Amino acid sequence: MRLTILAPAQNLQLLQRAKEFAEIAGEAASLADETGSIEQRVWSALRDTELSMAPFSPAFGGIGLGGPDQQATLCTILRLIGGADLAVARLFEGHVNAVMLVSRYGTSAQIGSLAESIKLGGLSGVWGAEDAQGLRRVQRGDSWSLQGRKILASGAGMIERPLITTESLEGHVLYLLNLETDGRADITSWTPLGMKASASGTINLTGVIVGPSEQIGRAGDYMRQPFFSGGAWRFCAAQLGAMERLTDLYCAQLRARGRDGDPYQLERVARCTAACRTTLFWVEEAARQFADESLKPAAVVAFTNLTRMVTERAALDVMECVQRGTGLSSFMRPNPIERICRDLATYLRQPVPDLAMSDAARAVLAGELSIGAGS
Numbered sequence: 405m406r407l408t409i410l411a412p413a414q415n416l417q418l419l420q421r422a423k424e425f426a427e428i429a430g431e432a433a434s435l436a437d438e439t440g441s442i443e444q445r446v447w448s449a450l451r452d453t454e455l456s457m458a459p460f461s462p463a464f465g466g467i468g469l470g471g472p473d474q475q476a477t478l479c480t481i482l483r484l485i486g487g488a489d490l491a492v493a494r495l496f497e498g499h500v501n502a503v504m505l506v507s508r509y510g511t512s513a514q515i516g517s518l519a520e521s522i523k524l525g526g527l528s529g530v531w532g533a534e535d536a537q538g539l540r541r542v543q544r545g546d547s548w549s550l551q552g553r554k555i556l557a558s559g560a561g562m563i564e565r566p567l568i569t570t571e572s573l574e575g576h577v578l579y580l581l582n583l584e585t586d587g588r589a590d591i592t593s594w595t596p597l598g599m600k601a602s603a604s605g606t607i608n609l610t611g612v613i614v615g616p617s618e619q620i621g622r623a624g625d626y627m628r629q630p631f632f633s634g635g636a637w638r639f640c641a642a643q644l645g646a647m648e649r650l651t652d653l654y655c656a657q658l659r660a661r662g663r664d665g666d667p668y669q670l671e672r673v674a675r676c677t678a679a680c681r682t683t684l685f686w687v688e689e690a691a692r693q694f695a696d697e698s699l700k701p702a703a704v705v706a707f708t709n710l711t712r713m714v715t716e717r718a719a720l721d722v723m724e725c726v727q728r729g730t731g732l733s734s735f736m737r738p739n740p741i742e743r744i745c746r747d748l749a750t751y752l753r754q755p756v757p758d759l760a761m762s763d764a765a766r767a768v769l770a771g772e773l774s775i776g777a778g779s
């Protein structure tokens with residue numbers, strides 16, 4: 405991956421635009437949760453602030469936010485958006501992941517084609533999850549016909565240029581699709597407690613024809629480490645944004661009710677703040693390690709897996725403290741604590757958490773990850 409050093413002024417400008425975008429997404433969050441759909445003005449703001457183009461390298465009209473030297477800035481942006489609306493953060497994170505994958509493994513023509521669609525206001529995402537039937541490909545001369553569907557696909561019905569995975573004997577193959585508006589999405593099965601507006605529905609891909617021009621990289625590239633598992637720091641950053649927002653709201657509501665001098669409340673405020681800061685240290689370090697290609701992949705993956713474990717525990721602790729400390733009012737609409745806790749509890753459910761934790765422990769036992777930093 406090419407290194408693109410952002411000048412500090414450019415960096416500050418980007419963060420300023422991310423704050424403006426987060427404000428708009430935050431204002432729209434309650435309605436999005438109610439309707440299950442994010443207002444068009446939020447997507448227009450994502451395009452107008454140029455955040456959707458930011459992950460591309462300058463050669464393709466972006467500013468290299470997906471590049472190794474920009475992972476700390478990306479971390480801050482994901483926290484900002486996560487604090488505004490986790491559903492928007494989920495969609496933005498998936499978009500960044502897709503652009504990073506296409507930029508890493510795709511050809512210039514493929515990156516350029518994706519950049520053109522995004523410039524026009526589109527969004528991408530990575531759709532990997534499948535039901536028991538799975539997604540198969542059947543050979544048709546030089547091309548393949550897809551058979552089956554994707555599930556839990558965020559932005560179903562809205563995203564036109566998703567990256568999808570399909571299994572092959574040589575490993576997972578990535579295809580960058582052009583779905584246009586062809587009615588393949590069904591979000592009726594997406595009936596979660598929270599994250600409703602992420603529209604993570606099913607996509608019927610039967611009959612979609614893919615070939616060399618849609619294929620990104622070679623079979624097996626998608627699962628290449630540390631990029632596959634190491635990228636999990638990004639959803640932890642978005643979740644951290646929500647934890648920080650919950651803690652802010654908790655403090656504000658304690659002050660408003662004159663309950664901020666009580667020793668039990670003080671203890672909970674201290675625990676929430678420590679949980680957020682602990683998570684920040686882990687997530688920022690995981691982002692730094694993800695960008696450091698001199699590190700051993702196994703160590704980066706193990707560290708990220710531990711970051712997942714720490715983030716999940718800390719988020720559960722913050723939600724418990726905030727709900728106990730604000731009481732019944734935090735379960736009442738339109739208190740934003742109610743919505744954010746539902747979103748966070750839902751978004752914390754990520755793939756195979758037990759395996760992530762136990763793989764990290766195995767890496768420690770095998771001497772692949774040292775217990776102390778830098779030793």
Ligand SMILES: Cc1cc2nc3c(=O)[nH]c(=O)nc-3n(C[C@H](O)[C@H](O)[C@H](O)COP(=O)(O)OP(=O)(O)OC[C@H]3O[C@@H](n4cnc5c(N)ncnc54)[C@H](O)[C@@H]3O)c2cc1C
Pocket residue numbers: 494498529530531532533555556557558559599602604750751752753754755756757758759
């Ligand atoms: C808001 C939201 C948006 C999403 N968007 C996307 C998207 O755009 N694209 C996409 O591809 N996916 C998406 N997903 C899916 C996500 O990536 C995960 O696949 C999904 O959330 C994991 O669900 P789960 O908790 O059932 O996972 P599981 O991995 O099934 O975990 C459930 C529990 O079972 C345990 N477990 C897992 N496997 C085994 C086993 N073999 N034996 C015993 N125990 C086991 C786990 O450790 C855990 O305790 C989204 C999910 C959410 C919540």
